[in-house]
Amino acid sequence: MSQGPSLGIDIGGTKTHGVLLDASGRVLADQVRPTRKGADGVLSTARAVADDCLREAAVDRSRLAGVGVGVPGQVDHLTGVVRTAVNLGIDHLELGALLSADLGVDVRVDNDVKAAARGAAQALDVQGADLTYVNIGTGVAAATLVAGRVVRGEGNLAGEIGHVPVVPDGERCACGQRGCLEALVGGGRIAARLALIDPPLALPTLVAQATRGRLEAIAELDRIAGGIATAVQLVVLTQGSARVVLGGGVIHATPGLVDHVRRMLELRAAESDFLASLHLPGRVVVLPSGYPVAAIGAALVGRAGSGAARPAPVG
């Protein structure tokens, strides 16, 4: 099979990450640029990252087997239309059609977390299995694969777990509700809380400070790890996911955090035989922080479904 390489572009609120995968799944190029906001900014950034990748690998556009884009917000994966991507300053953008016209190649668009779930399944070499990817970043969302297929729900809504209220009358969330999971563990809200502490705390040293016994660090670590443990419970109990892959900025910025999440799950299991029977800590998986899971997932989105090659597993 002489299938050409496929390009994956992960458009985030801060940076846009591109990878070029060859037919056997090897990464031929890996490029990052800061994301320019607004419809024109997002489009021009995506185009520039695409060109960077093609240049790095000395591949001509005409050889591309497919292009996939992962983007936050409400994405219609069938039409490639993005709506209400607040972090990107986008209200409505025909991203798929405009980028297709630009690149002269068919472009498929999906929600970034759903793309990352595909990337994670390939990284772990469990494509075809049940898996949930949980993104703990500025936003908090999940995507579940059942037998390798993305659970979408009506309007591709499935996975918006960040806006399930888990603390009655809790902190106000950006969505307007109180006590959402995202208000508890979303990166923006965590940063705001840490900045209020004097002297301020930061995620990279949070676990170290907690270990040294600093009370504010212990309290915040318990709050974050407890919220993420609840997210793990929520997706396993709702979807029955065999594996829960944790990713996103908060996870990777906080060394030792996932160990605390597992410990929190063990503490809860010690009080509940039912919970203990689920072996939740063993379901939690983390990918290496440098692994471009969402961009690789986007490349898989771009590739036609059947007969497609896959990248090599990680680890």
Next chain:
Amino acid sequence: MSQGPSLGIDIGGTKTHGVLLDASGRVLADQVRPTRKGADGVLSTARAVADDCLREAAVDRSRLAGVGVGVPGQVDHLTGVVRTAVNLGIDHLELGALLSADLGVDVRVDNDVKAAARGAAQALDVQGADLTYVNIGTGVAAATLVAGRVVRGEGNLAGEIGHVPVVPDGERCACGQRGCLEALVGGGRIAARLALIDPPLALPTLVAQATRGRLEAIAELDRIAGGIATAVQLVVLTQGSARVVLGGGVIHATPGLVDHVRRMLELRAAESDFLASLHLPGRVVVLPSGYPVAAIGAALVGRAGSGAARPAPVG
């Protein structure tokens, strides 16, 4: 097609309900008996209800096209083995094999809520669609159909939403955790709370008492309706369900409750454009309280998948 009738048996903690459906989906028999506990009790009750149904419709066992059983607890739908059905006093029971040997007909077994989801899809004539059935009874659990197929997860676990913690350090749940959804809205815990109030409150008059301004009734109604509203959010945000069918003892014992759930969802949507965009109150559906949704679903479980006829839609 001269397919015979199929028998569905819904085994609950209190009663066991059987229906016999003809090939066109008409209910030929509808029988109920109190459930005897323990392995022998459950088996003999199921057998007796099966015989009651066959006798009512004057149908011979040999004519049955299939038998399905819905049962609470951890059910392996592939082997028909039931484990840890606390309300039935069952630790481990090869229900499918034993009942098959008894009746001389192949018996399929599934979790009762998953069976009810199938019954609900047929009742609403939306088989093949996305739907979540949420049971608010002694236990709190859900089952989701995606394109008409049951979401099972590993070990048929999917749907155990009753044990997602939604109130930090909340009431102790029967599962051992604190603040589970089931501790908030499960029938047993509600009854225990209502009995503590002096003079005691009961579900059938809860809404009427709240409307008359009795403060304890208002507080408890808000607590129950708020918990169920959270359950609706949880399943829609996680699974993207287009329809959420509410059923179970608490729903049917409490006239007016679902109106309060819808009002609670509207109040929350008034604070959140995101939530408002999901139109949650319009997704909530209730079946008539007398409709034997789980027993009909069990009959559908028993029937071979393809080419099977379906019962007439409700309402």
